[in-house]
Every structure is written in structure tokens, then in C-alpha cells.
Amino acid sequence: xxxxxxxxxxxxxxxxxxxxxxxxxxxxxxxxxxxxxxxxxxxxxxxxxxxxxxxxxxxxxxxxxxxxxxxxxxxxxxxxxxxxxxxxxxxxxxxxxxxxxxxxxxxxxxxxxxxxxxxxxxxxxxxxxxxxxxxxxxxxxxxxxxxxxxxxxxxxxxxxxxxxxxxxxxxxxxxxxxxxxxxxxxxxxxxxxxxxxxxxxx
Amino acid sequence: xxxxxxxxxxxxxxxxxxxxxxxxxxxxxxxxxxxxxxxxxxxxxxxxxxxxxxxxxxxxxxxxxxxxxxxxxxxxxxxxxx
Numbered sequence: 001x002x003x004x005x006x007x008x009x010x011x012x013x014x015x016x017x018x019x020x021x022x023x024x025x026x027x028x029x030x031x032x033x034x035x036x037x038x039x040x041x042x043x044x045x046x047x048x049x050x051x052x053x054x055x056x057x058x059x060x061x062x063x064x065x066x067x068x069x070x071x072x073x074x075x076x077x078x079x080x081x082x083x084x085x086x087x088x089x090x091x092x093x094x095x096x097x098x099x100x101x102x103x104x105x106x107x108x109x110x111x112x113x114x115x116x117x118x119x120x121x122x123x124x125x126x127x128x129x130x131x132x133x134x135x136x137x138x139x140x141x142x143x144x145x146x147x148x149x150x151x152x153x154x155x156x157x158x159x160x161x162x163x164x165x166x167x168x169x170x171x172x173x174x175x176x177x178x179x180x181x182x183x184x185x186x187x188x189x190x191x192x193x194x195x196x197x198x199x200x201x202x
Numbered sequence: 203x204x205x206x207x208x209x210x211x212x213x214x215x216x217x218x219x220x221x222x223x224x225x226x227x228x229x230x231x232x233x234x235x236x237x238x239x240x241x242x243x244x245x246x247x248x249x250x251x252x253x254x255x256x257x258x259x260x261x262x263x264x265x266x267x268x269x270x271x272x273x274x275x276x277x278x279x280x281x282x283x284x
Contacts, residue, residue, distance in 0.1 A: 030242065031249070032240070032242045032245065032247050032249045033247070033249075034247070034249045034250070036250070043229070043230050043231055043259070043260060043261075044229075044230035044231065047237075049237070049249065049250040049252075051249065079235075079250075079252055081231075081233040081234065081235050081236060081237060081252070082231055082232060082233055082234055082235075083234040083235070084234075085231070144245075146244070146245070149244055152243075152244045153242070153244045153245070161244070161245060163245045163246075163247065195247045195248065195249075196247070197242070197244075197245040197247055
């Protein structure tokens, strides 16, 4: 009976943790969510911004380590300041956005969770998919939980915001992006900087 | 014809240099749009907003000067009038 009571308590705790998790939608009506990419090239580095961000994340402020979810970036939303360069970037040699319209990251596990006030830092391990090629990577992220701040952005809604920031590097050769070509001109390393906010209305 | 081609070459050199100089002497690639930062006051997320603007870079300068060299060089294909 005692064992059964303990089991019931454990299940209840787990359920409570699940119930407290909020689902944040990262499709931003203001179009501010963005991923910046930077890679070295002759003359100057190539910088671009993608704003077509969507996806959902489940986050419990009382248990940040339980975070899970998937962020998707519309590859065709990637912009660079030169239209010819943009054409190349979205073409078959580079991202091939017609055949592979999505870049995604799906979180699987969270480690090294540290919380200070409304800010949490953690290492999130998950599956990164670019140009149809998936790799397991670990990304250091910073989460900022903004309780009841949704109305400050969208006055018609009540709810919370979750801001996710991450900086990490991927190798384009790992994802078959113009693999082995022009690495003397354009670096194999692509630095990515994610700045996104999700909303959880209630 | 020789004089005309050399005059054209000179106009191209001056024009290209002046255009590059007065549009900010961009020492990178030519840009067809320019990004400016916008910050969301609640989330403090910064995003680049692009507006269409032509900013010539070193590639534009090189192409212009190459065209001038071509025009000036081809003037030597014509003989001086006797």
C-alpha cells in the first residue's frame, strides 16, 4: 500500500510538471523573430537574416529542464543584401529552397540547466535538419520567461512570452551545402544566431 | 573614333569613381538592399529590416574600370587620321 502511495505521488508530481508546462507558439505576428547567419568570404563576411520562423515549444518555468519542441525556419525567407547572392544562396547548389523549404531544430534533451530569476541557460541537444540532412547537435541557449508580458506586445491578448536566444556554428559540408566547393572563397563554418519569442495566451 | 573611345573611357572612370565615392565608398560587395536594425521593446529582440537601395561595392568599381580599360584599349585599334 505504501509503495502504491509513493507511486501515485510520483505520477502526480510528473503530471503536475506536465500540466504546468505552457505551449509557446513562435509564429510571430510582428515578424521580429529571426535567425541571422554569418560566414566568411573574400572582401567581407556574408550576413543574412531569415524571419520566417514558426514552431512550438513546451516550457515549464518551474522545471526548465523539461523543455521540448521544434523550431522551423522557412528557408525562402532568408535575405542577404545582394539580390544575385540571394539567388545563388536559395538555388540548388546552396540551400535549394524549392526542394528543401524548411530548416528545423527539434529539441530532444536539456542539460546544464541554470536559472537566475526569469533567465535560464541550458544546453539543448536535438536534431538539426538543413537541406534534408539531419544531425544531432547541442546548442547553448538562453531562455527568458516574461510572465504576463504578452499584452504589452499584443494588447488584445493576455499571456506569457518566452524569448529564446542561441549562438552556435554549423559546418555547411555536414549538411551537403555546396560541399567541398569554394571553401577557399566561402568558409565551411556558418555562424547562426537565433533570437525568437513565443507566445502562450491564456 | 580614337578620341571618342578615350573620352568614353574617361567618362566611365570618372563616373564610376564618383558614384562609388558619393554613395559611401563601400569596400565590400555591391548591395541591392540595405538592412537597418529594429528592436522590439518588449522582447528586446533586434531584427534587420531591408529596404531597397543600390550601394556600389568594389565589384562594381572593378567592373566599371574594366569597361573603361576596354573602351580605352580598343581606341588603339583605330589608326590616327593622316
